[in-house]
Amino acid sequence: MGEGSIDRDFLANVMLGNDKVIGGVSVYGGLGLTPGRLYSLVYVGSDEYSSSLCLEDSLDPKSMKGRIVVCDRDVNSRTEKGQVVKKAGEVGMILTNRPFDGEGLVIKCHVLPATSEGSTRDDEIRRYISDLPK
Secondary structure (H helix, E strand, C coil): CCCCCCCCCCEEEEEEECCCCCCEECCCCCCCCCCCCCEEECCCCCCCCCCCCCCCCCCCCCCCCCEEEEEEEEEHHHHHHHHHHHHHCEEEEEEEEEECCCCCCCEECCCCEEECCCCCHHHHHHHHHHCCCC
């Protein structure tokens, strides 16, 4: 038996409404999002820690439909975060590293269209969301 590795990138870019492209990584084998369509982007962690981590039952399905949710990396698995987002009726997820996680990205399979971003990109995405009209 020998060890093996795959020297390949699994890029999954996010285009923000201001036409800025944020590069990330992902593995997702299902149907992707509709090309050219703009989806609302939301970070629900402003008020509650469990929501920012996309923990089980932290997202209210009544107030969430058809958006891309930004989830902080930590505590629960990436797959569980995706399940929580999908169960809430959302269409995608951006999994972000916080400053203490740095730029290191782990490519994982997802249950919905998703991408992982380093902490620098996380800051850009949060600035973009905070600058959106309320």
